[in-house]
Every structure is written in structure tokens, then in C-alpha cells.
Amino acid sequence: MSAAGRTACVVGVGETPYAKWGGITDATEYQLSIQAILAALADAGLSADDVDGLASFAGDRNDATFVAADLGLPELRYAGLSWLPGGGGACAAVANAAAAVESGTAEVVVVYRSLCQGQFRRFGRGPGNAPAPGNAPTTGPGRVPHVRRARSILEAHVAFTMPFGMFSPPIAYAMVLRRHMHRFGTTVEQMGHVAVTTRAHAARNPRAVMGGRPMTMEDYLASRMVSDPFRLFDCCLENDGACAVVVTTAERAADTATAPVTVLAGAQGALRGFGHGQYSNVSMPDDDYASAGARGVARRLWARAGIGPGDVDVAQVYDHFTGLVLLSLEDFGFCERGEGGPFAASGALAWPDGALPVNTHGGSLSEAYIHGLNHVVEGVRQLRGESTCQVEGAETCLVTSAAGVPTSALVLGRW
Amino acid sequence: MSERWFPDEMPTPAASAETVGWWEAAADHRLVVQRCTACGTTRHPPGPLCPTCRSFASEWMPLPGTGTVYTYTVVHQAFIPALGDTVPYVVVAVELDGAGGARLVSDLVDTDPSDVAVGMPVEVAWEDMGPELALPRFRRAAVPGAGPGGRR
Numbered sequence: 001m002s003a004a005g006r007t008a009c010v011v012g013v014g015e016t017p018y019a020k021w022g023g024i025t026d027a028t029e030y031q032l033s034i035q036a037i038l039a040a041l042a043d044a045g046l047s048a049d050d051v052d053g054l055a056s057f058a059g060d061r062n063d064a065t066f067v068a069a070d071l072g073l074p075e076l077r078y079a080g081l082s083w084l085p086g087g088g089g090a091c092a093a094v095a096n097a098a099a100a101v102e103s104g105t106a107e108v109v110v111v112y113r114s115l116c117q118g119q120f121r122r123f124g125r126g127p128g129n130a131p132a133p134g135n136a137p138t139t140g141p142g143r144v145p146h147v148r149r150a151r152s153i154l155e156a157h158v159a160f161t162m163p164f165g166m167f168s169p170p171i172a173y174a175m176v177l178r179r180h181m182h183r184f185g186t187t188v189e190q191m192g193h194v195a196v197t198t199r200a201h202a203a204r205n206p207r208a209v210m211g212g213r214p215m216t217m218e219d220y221l222a223s224r225m226v227s228d229p230f231r232l233f234d235c236c237l238e239n240d241g242a243c244a245v246v247v248t249t250a251e252r253a254a255d256t257a258t259a260p261v262t263v264l265a266g267a268q269g270a271l272r273g274f275g276h277g278q279y280s281n282v283s284m285p286d287d288d289y290a291s292a293g294a295r296g297v298a299r300r301l302w303a304r305a306g307i308g309p310g311d312v313d314v315a316q317v318y319d320h321f322t323g324l325v326l327l328s329l330e331d332f333g334f335c336e337r338g339e340g341g342p343f344a345a346s347g348a349l350a351w352p353d354g355a356l357p358v359n360t361h362g363g364s365l366s367e368a369y370i371h372g373l374n375h376v377v378e379g380v381r382q383l384r385g386e387s388t389c390q391v392e393g394a395e396t397c398l399v400t401s402a403a404g405v406p407t408s409a410l411v412l413g414r415w
Numbered sequence: 416m417s418e419r420w421f422p423d424e425m426p427t428p429a430a431s432a433e434t435v436g437w438w439e440a441a442a443d444h445r446l447v448v449q450r451c452t453a454c455g456t457t458r459h460p461p462g463p464l465c466p467t468c469r470s471f472a473s474e475w476m477p478l479p480g481t482g483t484v485y486t487y488t489v490v491h492q493a494f495i496p497a498l499g500d501t502v503p504y505v506v507v508a509v510e511l512d513g514a515g516g517a518r519l520v521s522d523l524v525d526t527d528p529s530d531v532a533v534g535m536p537v538e539v540a541w542e543d544m545g546p547e548l549a550l551p552r553f554r555r556a557a558v559p560g561a562g563p564g565g566r567r
Binding site for chain 1: 547548
């Protein structure tokens, strides 16, 4: 445990405008990451001269070392990158920043994420420029000339999925939901409740990419099928934008411009044998496969926070796909195993009257897909009383990162 | 060359030192799974050591090429343009018979997508994608006394 004065707090949040993929043309993804950092610092009443640490998570193209140099940080004392893949690492990056300030490694750490799918590959597209078999490089090991040498462990693993047409996340996670449906009777309409509810939340959020696009259950059911059981509106957005979160100690927080939000607990990791998640591993135990894979993270999170799911006022749950929200709600203990669908269909997720308002900003389905760091931003706003779907008197917020990959989560608390 | 179900433009596999033996067997139309020769545990995808007993010794165990559908999805969107004439296609995870619980991602071919179900028995159908690249697809297992493709 840290000394009281070094308890980690979030003192600033910021973002760039969010736009549909390709919608931001006047700044690069890298420039947006810097804009988001500056916006979060301005929110905190701090400047780049106060910052001595930067944190992000796996696959970030926007290296902290260059960010530090371009921002003119006086001295970089902490540069943390979580190994958790893709959207699994947003909460881990914040937890790592919190650990850095609590240990005294750094004083002010900014966590950032920028994603411009218009400038780079759209995640929902298949692989580009795949060599045809007849044209494949002949550098493969062994005697099989048409099998290329893998440049990474991950590439060797997805060789067992990509050539079979499982080369986009909705395909891999549709298979997880199909298994969940088979075991527990989860339905398409139950997934639809997630999509429709969070779209309604987005309607109140001026930052939301889909804010002006109301959706009914009929609209949801009429959207085109992508990979059964996932329709278009089961899938998160592909967009451009960036956001950032400033983490420092309680002692420093006393001087900042905003009401600090306490990082009550963070947890991260993966189940035994989980690998990179169901995207590349379908041989894991059945109870793990048909789940968010977050049971261990949840158990450790609640233990460290000293509270349980019944004590949470509002939750921001990673929503790359509607169905995986249901699985996360199960793993974090808001309902019994297999009951995520009925829980959502009961209206529990809806602001303001549901038992557990979820994704009050609209989530990745309707606000923006910034690998879930925007879910941390929204959690902070809820505990500052600044959400566009404010849960009255909210004192605790759960934030989760991606289901289906090694993942992480936070419990944030009002100061 | 075998029957073809998928276009030439499909992504081709890349192999590591640990996985290349599986692809070599596939090129000969042999479906195998990696098995630890110390404790007998199977693993897929292949890896350098046994996660159960941590032995580095392993072998490629031949499989009968049959199994059941563990889960599936019917893909309607052509994520690469070359699949425009192929969609909808069915991606399956096959629980392989005799493989100690190992499952394989593959495709269900020669079967109406509306017929696929969890638990459906399937059998391997090799597709030669190039002179030395073969991929194990699966089709509905023939049932004794049934018509072609197991339809009754």
C-alpha cells in the first residue's frame, strides 16, 4: 500500500474531436495524441512542464519517447507500455501509471491513446496485400516454400485462423457468442438491448460520433448481418480521435484545477492458457472460451478495491461487440454465469433508471472507439458529476477493458 | 489438385520453428496435433514446450480427421474483395476426435450454411491452395446409409 499522500488520482481528462474513420484530415494520428495530452493537462490546470511520465498500451504507434521530446518534457522518468493487446490494456495503462506515481517513480503520468483508422488500416477490414499462394516469398523454414517465415509469435498463431477466413474480430467473437448462445440461450434481442441502450446514451453526448443517429430495436434487427450472430450494430465504430488521462498523487492533486478521482484499484492479466484470447485460441477450456476471460481480473479487482459489484454506481464496460458486454457483466459478478442476456434485457443498463447504468457516454458502439481509454475518461466525468448521463451521487465506477483478450479493469472513486 | 472452395487471394500462413511441422504434414494431407512425448498432453496451436509438464519433447500425432462443430459463425461480409463470390461462408471451430480436446479453426464446405449446428459431426476435406500448401477444410460427416454429404 502506498503512503496516503501518494494515493493515485486522476486529475485531468481530455480528448480531440471524434469523427468517423477518415473524418480527421487536418492532423495526423500522432498529432492527435499530443493534442489529447495537452487537452487533459489543461483540464487539470497543469502544463507539459509538470509531466514526467507517459503510458500507453500494446500496439501504440505513437511512441512515448517521441511524445516526450516533442512536448519538451523536462525529464522523462517513466515510459510504460502494457503488453495487454489492443483494447485489453487501457485500464492496465492507467493502473501502471498509478503504480508509477504511488511508488515514487514519477509524479505526473499521462496515459494516452490515438486511433485514426482512416490514416491506417481499418480494423474491420480483412488483411491487405496478402500474397497469393503462387507469389508467396520462398523464405519459409523447412521444405514448404509457400509457408512464409513468421515475423512474430502472433503471426505464427493467427496462421491457424487467417487462411480460414477468420481474419477480422467480429468473426472470431461471433463464434464466442454462438457458443454462449448454445450453452445459455442468449438471444440476438438481448444483445440488441446493449446497442439500443448505449445509442440512447450517446444522443445526449455532443462528442458522440453516433449522437445524431437514434436507433430502435427494429432498426437494430434490420441492420445487415456481418458475421452471424453479429449485425452491423453489434460492432463498434471505426473512427478517428484521441483521448488522454492525467494521473498523479493525492498530494499533487490538491493543487490541480479539478476534483480528483481516486484510483481505488486496478487489476490485469489472463487466465491459464488464455494466450492472446479467443481470437487465436479456440482450444481453451469451454468455461473460459464462452466468457470474457476476465474472472481472474474481476476477483483480484474486487479484493483490492474492498468493494463488490453491488457497491458500484455506474460502469463503463468495453464494448467492441454488444455480446461481449453481456459476458463481461457475468465475469464481473453483476449477474450469474449465463444470465448476462436477461440482465441486459431487464433494462438494467439504461440511464437513468437501470440498476447499473452502463456506458453513459455511448461506449465504443456509439461515442467512439479509442480502445476503451474513453471509457476511463467517462468514468472520471461521472465521479466529477460532469457526465451527459450523470448518475446522481455516483461515488464508484467500474471501468473494464476488452473482453476476449488478456484484459484489465479499474475501480474509480469520488474524492 | 483438389476441389477448390476459397479464392487464391486468401491470406497464406506464416510459420515459426514450432509450427512448421504442422504445415508440412498438412501439405501431405495429414491432419496432426502436437503431443508431448513426456506426459501425453496435446496442444494447439503448437508451441515450444508442454505447458503441463514443461517438457520440450513432442511429436506430431496423426488424427483420424473427424470431429464435431464446437462453435461457428456464418460470415456474410466479404472482408477481402476476393471473397465476394464466396460469402456467405461458415467458419467453424472443430473439436477434433482423438486430439485430447484440441480444436481447430476451419471452414465448413459443401454444406448449406443454414444446416450448421453445434455438435454436427464433420470430416476433413483437403483444399490444395498451391503446389505445397494444403488447408484442412471440413464437411458434414457422411452418415452410413445417408446420401451425399450426410444429408438425410
